[in-house]
Amino acid sequence: MKIRAIALALVMILTPTTKAAANPCSAVLCMFGMIAGGGNAGQCASSTSEFFSIQVWNWWGFDPVSTAIARRAFLNGCGGGVGGQIDNIIAVFGEVP
Structure with missing residues (x-):
């Protein structure tokens, strides 16, 4: 029983979590705008914040590859x-903590 509780706790800790998902299309537009040099306008703050809040941590710390995934x-x-834009976004910002 104790081992199950520990295993469940580890799964919960190591599983990436996101808040109630923001509009991913809005995030794509805002993040691609950042790459294209448009900066991060005020209306993009929640979308970019949502994107960067997705972080995966493991026993050793921040896991950049799993975070990018x-x-x-x-x-x-x-x-x-929008696959090409997503590839560009992940190439630039995918592994940033």
Whole structure:
């Protein structure tokens, strides 16, 4: 019983979590705007904050590869053929803590 509780606690700690998901399409537009040099306008603050709040940590600390995977999954929620933009966003910001 104690081992199950510890295992469940570890799974909960190591599983990436996000808040109620913001609009991933808004995040794609704002993040791509940052890459293109448009900066981070005030209306993009919640979208970029949502993106950067997706972080995966493991026993050794911040896991950049898993974080990039989780962030890509969030952005892929937009769909609509924005794959190239998502690749660019992840290349620049995917592994940033």
